[in-house]
Amino acid sequence: MEWIDFLVAMASLGAIYGIVAVAYNIQYGYTRMVNFGTVAWFAIGAYTYTILTTHPPLAEDSYRFGLELSPVLGVIGAGAASGVVAYLVGLPTLKLKGHYFAIVTFAFAEIVGYTLINERWLTNGAVGFFSIPQPLAGWVSAYFYNYLFFFMVLGVLIVTYFLLGRVAKAPFGRVLKGIRESETVCLSAGKKVSSFKMKAFIVSSIFMGVAGALYAMYMTLVTPDMFNLLVTFTVLFAVVIGGKANSKGVILGMFLLVFADQFTRFIEVPSSYAVKMSAIRAMIYGLLLIIILRFLPQGIIKEKKVICD
């Protein structure tokens, strides 16, 4: 039975990342806003949830706020905080032509990383938080909680999939695709491009924040070094191999990545190479990304061309 537990845990992780990837697809796949700071919204969600739900600080803690609210409020707060931050970041950048958005989001994620380490009154510094409350934890025994949690996360993923799928099919989504193809055409059709971009950015960021909250529940701890560049790149990678504007492909890509990543941890390596494994993994990641973009720029599943609907 152990391997089933392992698979369920992996699938939960895959589903959490899947939510981020589906949300990211709205930014990159539909609107072609290249966000290089996905991890920032993920981290903001996770930390907001933690701060809202965790216990008040003990003597040895350096944080000041632990509000002990219910997990539901924590998730709502996580989504709201991510949305507000998205608005603030989008305000100076989304109206600009060129690569400003990519650059500012990349830099912003680094800043969030520094903030998580330095603002110890809020985030408990490099130590982070432990034993983060999980919703419905009292309902079933700890052994079955993994399964319950998996179905919860899967539920959120399905809701995200259909909700964002609905948004994408609506006229709103068509405008987003239009922006991707040509901003000038959209402008001349009377669409306010920057406002559409802002809405898409905020909506997808809210889902990333919720996913961050789920991640905090899943790990039951948050530390600043869990939220590194690799998260951003994993999500980007999933969207690239899954195919742009294609939520099914993106979720599939994410599950493939998470499983591949987790299973490589079990490859037996000589102990002298164990230290080098993360470096080797990075090399493989990078090379795969380059190769897929070079030879399969459309991703595994191509976007269906909608002629008329």
Next chain:
Amino acid sequence: MMAYPSLEMTGNEVTIMVASIIQHVLYGVVTGSILLLGTLGFTMVERLDGFVNISHGQLIAIGAYSMWLCYNILGLNFVIAAILAIAISALAALLIYKVFFKPILRFAVVTVIITSCGVGIFLNGVIEYLGGPDVHSLGLPIYRVAKLGSVRLISKDFMAVIVVGVVSIIIIHLFLQRTKLGKAFRAVSSNRPLALTKGVNLDSLSTLVWLLNGVTAGLAGILLGVVGNLSPDMGWHQTMVIMSVAVLGGLGNIYGIMIAAFIVGITMDVGVLFFPSGYRPALAFAIIIIGLLLKPEGIFSE
């Protein structure tokens, strides 16, 4: 007797404050010189090939690590090691361009940018594999800090960094203004189709620009090693600060970044006096946000 805190500082305290501000401005000039070298290649590539090269910081890390390899591991003379390290990073830059970027330049810009992300992850992996996860240092001798009266300035090696930075600005300026290839570069970056119909050889031009990219990035890496430490993550941190400089300078404006580099450098190093030092890189980001809000097209854009 109770001591009341007073807002008025004594004359002595003011002198100490001013002295430390002067010292940190000088540190900022050192940082700015390195940043300038680091950003030059990034901007030239953005200008010539039209994409933001996220992996640029890794080139700087390659320069720093090859210096460490030549100077500390192989035990070469400092100057020879530096020349070798610059050569290695120039060749690495050219190789990266030919293998990874050249074949996909005809794709959409976004694809190229994401590829540069992949290149960055890959190079970062290579650097960590070869250099190990530990922090290294070039282990240079420590020089005494020069003093002017009672004001502590900076040490000899830091001054050398400034000199190298200023000399390379002058060389780059002369290259852009006087040589045929420099003129060709300016022509392509201001009007690409016109320059191409006028017979600019894009192939040899991009080879040269990427070599120059590698040389400046490698030099920046060596200077970073002179004033600080080498860590596997240094590339990513450099990328972030470099992008701040590039945005502030107006993306793609070679002369704008010359001013922007020193503004960012001085702000970061003087800011340490007023903010926790963990936020030093974050100050660079604050400058871009303020800059973009005030002047959306970049502060020194053309």
